[in-house]
Amino acid sequence: MMISRRNLLAGAGGVAALSLADLTITPVFAAQLGAIGIQLYTVRDIFQKDPVGTLEQIARIGYREVEFGGGGYDAMDPALLRKTMDRLGLKSPSLHIGYDALLGQFDKSVTMAKTLGADTVVLPYMTDQHRTEQGWSAALPNFNRFARDLKKAGLGFAYHNHDFEFTTKPGGVSLYERFLKETDPALVKVELDLYWAAHAGEDPGALIDRLSKRLYAYHVKDMRADRSMTAVGQGTIDFAGLFKRKGSAGVRHFYVENDQAPAPYLPDITTSFQTLRALRF
Numbered sequence: 001m002m003i004s005r006r007n008l009l010a011g012a013g014g015v016a017a018l019s020l021a022d023l024t025i026t027p028v029f030a031a032q033l034g035a036i037g038i039q040l041y042t043v044r045d046i047f048q049k050d051p052v053g054t055l056e057q058i059a060r061i062g063y064r065e066v067e068f069g070g071g072g073y074d075a076m077d078p079a080l081l082r083k084t085m086d087r088l089g090l091k092s093p094s095l096h097i098g099y100d101a102l103l104g105q106f107d108k109s110v111t112m113a114k115t116l117g118a119d120t121v122v123l124p125y126m127t128d129q130h131r132t133e134q135g136w137s138a139a140l141p142n143f144n145r146f147a148r149d150l151k152k153a154g155l156g157f158a159y160h161n162h163d164f165e166f167t168t169k170p171g172g173v174s175l176y177e178r179f180l181k182e183t184d185p186a187l188v189k190v191e192l193d194l195y196w197a198a199h200a201g202e203d204p205g206a207l208i209d210r211l212s213k214r215l216y217a218y219h220v221k222d223m224r225a226d227r228s229m230t231a232v233g234q235g236t237i238d239f240a241g242l243f244k245r246k247g248s249a250g251v252r253h254f255y256v257e258n259d260q261a262p263a264p265y266l267p268d269i270t271t272s273f274q275t276l277r278a279l280r281f
Helices: 004-012 040-049 053-059 078-088 097-103 107-117 133-152 175-182 194-199 202-212 239-243 266-278
Strands: 037-039 066-067 092-098 120-123 156-160 188-193 214-222 253-256
Touching: 004 078, 037 266, 040 053, 040 266, 053 078, 053 194, 053 266, 066 092, 066 253, 092 156, 097 120, 097 188, 107 120, 107 133, 107 175, 107 266, 120 133, 133 156, 133 175, 133 188, 156 214, 188 194, 188 202, 194 202, 194 214, 194 266, 202 239, 239 253
Parallel strands: 037 066, 037 253, 092 120, 120 156, 156 188, 188 214, 214 253
Antiparallel strands: none
């Protein structure tokens, strides 16, 4: 949960207004992230080989939230994964489930999400066949249906972007623009991947302010000057500036992700965690 400067000041009992003689004492407060999460796609190679050991190493670094995605997690025993998380003090607020699985294995997907303790299902990716005007037109009504059916099951729904949604523009209108206009904003939330939005040429700050109440979570990964992906803190994205924007106030989760994290992976995710733990805004 994000702590706003306003809340911090209010919690200080008005000490900022304390005045002694003609000296006004105004403490300086800065918000800090609470639980920092990781999207497990980042460590998919080692997670697939040793899921329990990987979760143990993630917890040891200091992460307290994990978002399942990739690494064959959906073929594993969700009860065993949940037992491991409970032992390690980890939670999984959300998980990635593919479009075809939501279409063809909806009940199984819901059971898996609930067993892992998630409150939100995130649709992570759409393949090339859906990236045409016809394909997107056919998919968007299903986004709304997924959201309605998940709500009945006690779960939320969000969509995670890459860059193609912004850069693919059938008829001159981007897929993302159509997504925003043709899905129910009360039910279909947004997991905003800050790197991919910036990579597509979007202004992340303006996008955050526009999305505002639709924002559920961020995927936090950095971008070098050459636009390649890197660990948080080793690139050019001003995360403090983005997190302190008014539009970020409702963001519930901050998941580190690096689609291209170099082996052995743990140094990369440690750098990202330490950067975010030290971040003040």
